Amino acid sequence: MTLKRDLNLLFVPLWLLFDALAIALAVFGAYYIRFTLGWPPPEEVHDLEVYYRLWFLFTVVYMGMMMINGLYRPQRHVPSEEYLLRIITAIALGTIVAVGISAFFWREGFIYSRLLVGYAAILSIFFLTFERVILSLTRSILHQRNTGTVRTVIVGHGAGSGFVHDHLQRLPQLGYEIVGILDDDPDENVLRLDYSLLGRVDLLPNVIAEYDVREVIITLPELNTKELLRILDLCPTENVHIRVHPDLFQFLVSTVQVDEISGLPLLTVKEPRLAGWHRVAKRTMDLMIAVITLVLLSGPLLFVALLIRIDSAGPTFFVQDRVGRDGKAFPIIKFRTMVADSGQHGERDWTVPNDPRRTRLGKFLRRFSIDELPNLINVLMGHMSLVGPRAEQPQYVRQFSAEIPRYMERHREKSGMTGWAQVNGLRGDVPIDQRTQYDLYYIENWSIFFDIRILLRTLIAVFKQPAY
Numbered sequence: 001m002t003l004k005r006d007l008n009l010l011f012v013p014l015w016l017l018f019d020a021l022a023i024a025l026a027v028f029g030a031y032y033i034r035f036t037l038g039w040p041p042p043e044e045v046h047d048l049e050v051y052y053r054l055w056f057l058f059t060v061v062y063m064g065m066m067m068i069n070g071l072y073r074p075q076r077h078v079p080s081e082e083y084l085l086r087i088i089t090a091i092a093l094g095t096i097v098a099v100g101i102s103a104f105f106w107r108e109g110f111i112y113s114r115l116l117v118g119y120a121a122i123l124s125i126f127f128l129t130f131e132r133v134i135l136s137l138t139r140s141i142l143h144q145r146n147t148g149t150v151r152t153v154i155v156g157h158g159a160g161s162g163f164v165h166d167h168l169q170r171l172p173q174l175g176y177e178i179v180g181i182l183d184d185d186p187d188e189n190v191l192r193l194d195y196s197l198l199g200r201v202d203l204l205p206n207v208i209a210e211y212d213v214r215e216v217i218i219t220l221p222e223l224n225t226k227e228l229l230r231i232l233d234l235c236p237t238e239n240v241h242i243r244v245h246p247d248l249f250q251f252l253v254s255t256v257q258v259d260e261i262s263g264l265p266l267l268t269v270k271e272p273r274l275a276g277w278h279r280v281a282k283r284t285m286d287l288m289i290a291v292i293t294l295v296l297l298s299g300p301l302l303f304v305a306l307l308i309r310i311d312s313a314g315p316t317f318f319v320q321d322r323v324g325r326d327g328k329a330f331p332i333i334k335f336r337t338m339v340a341d342s343g344q345h346g347e348r349d350w351t352v353p354n355d356p357r358r359t360r361l362g363k364f365l366r367r368f369s370i371d372e373l374p375n376l377i378n379v380l381m382g383h384m385s386l387v388g389p390r391a392e393q394p395q396y397v398r399q400f401s402a403e404i405p406r407y408m409e410r411h412r413e414k415s416g417m418t419g420w421a422q423v424n425g426l427r428g429d430v431p432i433d434q435r436t437q438y439d440l441y442y443i444e445n446w447s448i449f450f451d452i453r454i455l456l457r458t459l460i461a462v463f464k465q466p467a468y
Contacts, residue, residue, distance in 0.1 A: 007139055007148035007175075014135060015072055016063070022127035023062050029127075030119035046113065054102065054112055061098040062124060064088035071132075077174045079141075080205030081456030083132045085449060087125055095121045106299060113428040140173030149177040152215040153198070153207055155231055156183065156245075160219030163434070164245050170425065206233040215241045273446040274413055286386050289455075290379040301373060304335060304365070307319045311361040312406055314340025322391035325414045330383040332391055335371040369462055375417045387451045388416025389439035400432050407432075410439040413446075420450075423457040 020430055028048075035045045036139075066072065069090045071083075073455050097248055099117065142148050152168075161181055168176045180198035198207055207213060228244065274282065305316045318336040321329045338357040358366065365371040378384040384391065389410040392400070401407045421427075421438035442450070 003099060007142060011135060011139060012074060015132070018131045019063055019066065020059055022131045023053060023059045023124055026127050027051065027058055027120045028056065028114045028307075029123050033119050034113055034116040036134065040115075042113070046111075050117070051112065053106075054098075054117075056099050057101060058094070058120060058124075061101070062091060062094040065094040065097070066128075077171070078132075078136060079453075079457060080129075080136070080460060081134050081453050083136070084129050085453060087128045087132070091121050091128070093337065103210065103324070121191055129308075139175075143175035144172045146177070149175045150214045150241075151212055152176045152178050152217060153204070153211070154178060154181045154217050154219060155201055155204060155214050156219030162215055164219055176215070179213060180207070182207065189392035201231060202234070202382070205236065208236060208240060214239060216241065218242070218244045220244070232354060273444065278446070282385065282446075282451065283382075284395050285451065286379050289386060290376045294376050294380075295372075297373065304370060307361055308336055308359075312339060312359045318371075322415065323394055323397045323411065324359075324383055324391055325411060327408065327411050327426060329394055330378065330391075332333060332383070333374040333375060333377050335365055337365050338372045357457050365417050372417060385414040385416045387418055388414050389419055390421065390435065390441070391415030400436075404433050404436050406440060410436060410443065413443055417460040418454060420454055423454055423461055 028051075031048060031051055033039050035042055066087070069086045071086055071090065095117065102112075139148070154164055161183065165178060165181075168174060168178060180196045182201045182204055183200050184200050188268060204216070208216070216235055218228065220228065232242065308316050315336055318334045318338075319331050322332040324330050337359060338355075339359055362371070375384060379386060397408075397411075417441065420442035421435045426435045426438060442454075
């Protein structure tokens with residue numbers, strides 16, 4: 001496999017090289033801060049040579065922990081916040097291990113600054129994250145220029161083919177080059193696509209050989225074991241990566257899990273992820289972040305409220321009933337961004353690009369989601385969470401619950417200021433069934449780290465994908 005076709009051959013050694021350089025920069029940068037700048041003034045200044053073996057130890061241990069955390073595993077795309085969380089975990093554990101090793105093996109004759117170790121850990125997190133993001137952006141640019149892309153064929157039928165196709169088309173930085181679709185029974189979702197229909201599924205071996213396909217994505221409207229095995233039998237095992245995209249309702253958000261008793265496989269009904277102390281932990285994080293944010297932003301928020309009154313006639317806040325946990329309605333609070341009495345969400349409830357109902361200030365507030373900051377009051381009152389499914393209006397909840405399977409299950413938890421669907425680009429006027437799939441996936445796979453990841457992605461998305 002040539003370098004042009006697989007950038008992992010280049011980027012794995014680059015990760016190793018630049019990670020080592022980043023750690024070195026962090027350790028010696030920490031020395032500069034502690035002893036050259038003197039923050040805070042040291043009682044005595046250590047020679048730089050004293051820290052050479054500490055630098056070597058940190059490099060070995062940090063990179064070892066990063067390997068354990070999957071940071072050297074070839075992956076086509078890792079979001080920036082995912083790098084940050086993995087690196088923080090690796091450096092935190094690595095610092096504990098490195099200090100323990102130094103205390104055990106260098107009990108005598110090696111006295112080092114504990115504060116310098118702290119500086120080195122913080123700088124390592126910064127430099128490693130920055131370096132990984134830069135390399136990731138570089139690979140994304142190369143993918144968009146058709147360098148290092150992986151030739152891919154989609155196999156299956158139904159709406160899944162269109163969903164996978166549209167998703168990969170939206171994200172060219174992932175590096176997938178779709179050569180076509182194989183389908184025994186194509187429908188409108190497949191026929192409308194730009195890529196050609198290559199024929200029936202039985203032609204898969206010929207298509208793989210002719211187009212030099214390296215990845216096969218199987219889409220099935222339901223988890224049909226017999227059909228899946230037939231397709232797998234057609235795929236050669238060498239140099240072809242096989243992925244399966246089944247119906248998200250039946251697979252990703254399934255309420256069962258595979259378990260076993262002394263080798264006997266059984267399907268076990270999953271317990272809700274957000275129960276007991278998990279719910280307490282989530283609520284505690286909500287309260288802490290909401291209080292701190294409101295205190296820090298109290299001045300700017302009052303200034304925004306004043307500007308809204310000056311900019312256009314009407315109330316400062318927009319209040320509307322939305323449906324939250326257990327189907328109970330609550331008044332959601334936002335800054336008003338549209339002209340008064342236009343029905344901020346009136347005849348047409350979702351905004352569209354260049355919406356004429358927006359005020360001059362409202363365009364700016366919506367662009368950076370500032371209008372949603374008063375939702376923090378809803379969080380304090382217990383109506384909402386920082387992260388969760390989008391809160392919809394009562395009339396739409398009634399409509400969607402009758403049309404979308406399992407729609408009401410998203411109301412098992414509180415609505416959120418942001419959510420897994422929103423950070424994946426499903427905002428505004430998008431298919432409700434897709435948004436529901438992401439909401440249910442979040443509920444079934446909740447964790448504190450998942451919430452933190454979504455919050456970090458939200459901060460990034462505010463600047464990279466501004467709202468309208």
